[in-house]
Amino acid sequence: MSSRSGYGDIFAGHARTKRTPVPRVAATPDLVVEDAEGGFCGAVVGFDRSYDGEFVKLEDAQGRVRLFALREAAFLIDGKPVTLVRPVTRPAAPESARSASGSTRVAGLRAKVALPSRIWVEGVHDAALVERVWGHDLRVEGVVVEHLAGLDNLADRLAEFRPGPGRRVGVLVDHLVTGSKETGLTAGLGPDVLVTGHPYIDVWEAVRPAAVGIAEWPRVPRGEDWKTGVCRRLGWGTPQDGWRRVYGAVTSFRDLEAPLIGAVERLVDFVTIDNLSGS
Known part of the structure; x- marks a missing residue:
């Protein structure tokens, strides 16, 4: 069809039918999201699967845990819709002989009855x-x-x-x-x-500041919430964003x-x- 017809490319789609792609975000532990439908806000603490699909477990500040289906654009992060997906499990790297604390790692560790202490x-x-x-x-x-x-x-x-x-x-x-x-x-x-x-x-x-890529921790005046003040001065966004940086480092x-x-x-x-x- 000629472009002079005045109709343009009929396969391009009408402007009202075009949808802005919704970002896909890995639901990593402690990621804080909001249920777009009901407003429940909580951190990712796990997953579940049933006959009707996969679900993410969210825990709010009061310790309440709820299940939500992993549906398209079902959640909000900083007020913007996202689609949560399960994190990709990477192949395990060869295990070091030392634990993260520097102690000798015990191979083949079995579950042990917890001490009373x-x-x-x-x-x-x-x-x-x-x-x-x-x-x-x-x-x-x-x-x-x-x-x-x-x-x-x-x-x-x-x-x-x-x-x-x-x-x-x-x-x-x-x-x-x-x-x-x-x-x-x-x-x-x-x-x-x-x-x-x-x-x-x-x-x-x-x-250590070097671990999170900064020269030093900012000084926050007394009376101001410390985590909020640190994130504001470092440009880290919310305290939840800051925590992901700290924990990951x-x-x-x-x-x-x-x-x-x-x-x-x-x-x-x-x-x-x-x-x-x-x-």
């Missing part, structure tokens, strides 16, 4: 970084790491747990410096509770500052000493 950390990010670096060691020893959802809950959790001989609690605390609120909340807890910590405002700051103990490494190592020793001695 526990390690408690303040929040989800603390727990994720401890698992990232010391996860292998903790599974070897049968140590469970739990997060407190805030240090203000420590007294109630200890009253419920009732530490004692062979039932110890190690507590990892952010910003554990003389005169701080954190020091006051963790004083005089008894011989079966060990509190260690680092001087940084947040566990993010215990990650940590592959071994070499990516962490010495105070955090020492604090965790002392806690692991404290909660496993009875196990090591065979008592």
Whole structure:
């Protein structure tokens, strides 16, 4: 057909029928998305499959977990529609003889009954970084790491747990410096509770700046939310975006500052000493 007909290319499609492609985003752990239909907002914590398709599990800030079908443009990130897809599983690389913490890796590790003792950390990010670096060691020893959802809950959790001989609690605390609120909340807890910590405002700051590609962590004025302030000054977007950068940058103990490494190592020793001695 001649272009002079005035109708143009009839195979080009009408402007109203053209659709803007929706980005496909890998649903990696801790990615925060919003259900486009109902508004539920949560982090990716897993997947499920049934007779009618595949689903992603989202956990919100209150710990509620819901399933959502992996449909086209079913989710929002920063208010923009996306299509979530399951991450591609890459072939496993040859396993190093050393774990991420630098200890000798135990080959053929089988599940072990958890010790009565526990390690408690303040929040989800603390727990994720401890698992990232010391996860292998903790599974070897049968140590469970739990997060407190805030240090203000420590007294109630200890009253419920009732530490004692062979039932110890190690507590990892952010910003554990003389005169701080954190020091006051963790004083005089008894011989079966060990509190260690680092001087940084947040566990993010215990990650070496070079590991995340910056010269230094920005200074955030007191009273401003630290994670939000850091992300604003570094151009990292939301705190959820910043966390993905931080978590993805940590592959071994070499990516962490010495105070955090020492604090965790002392806690692991404290909660496993009875196990090591065979008592």
